[in-house]
Amino acid sequence: MYVETTEPLTPDEILQQLQALVQGDPDGIACLANAAAILFLHVPEISWVGFYLQRGEDLVLGPFQGKPACTRIGPGRGVCGTSFTRGETLVVEDVNRFPGHIACDAASRSEVVVPLRVGGRAIGVLDCDAPTVARFGAEERALFERAAGIVGSWLEASGASV
Helix, strand or coil, rough: CCCCCCCCCCHHHHHHHHHHHHCCCCHHHHHHHHHHHHHHHHHHCCCCCCEEEECCCEEEEEEEEEECCCCCEECHHHHHHHHHHCCCEECCHHHHHHCCCCCCCCCCEEEEEEEEEEEEEEEEEEEEECCCCCCCHHHHHHHHHHHHHHHHHHHHHHCCCC
């Protein structure tokens, strides 16, 4: 059951909250919106978190929390497009050193991007930015990979579309 709190949560508690919220509504967009909100509220020292969803060849902005963002990312472009094309999580310590980084927010300094899979097929990415260099380590990588897994599994099990 989702429990509203302003107290700091452990990664496992964040994922429990996420699990409770995504199972509470049969709509895929509502699921992604609540997932972004939970992560934004409870992962410290981040500036943006959200989803980009595949539409044709591009990734298109989906539900998110943070400043307005780039709306369309081409295949293999930036951290999101590269993660999606490769089908793997990317943790970038310093986005200014990532070839082809797309600066949607000039204050972003580090980023983690995880493919969002439904039925084994990537349908988008979960993206998170931070205003500090090297903000994301192994613990955050695992948290975001598990979060994307929870969301993807729910989308598959529910048959919800996004």
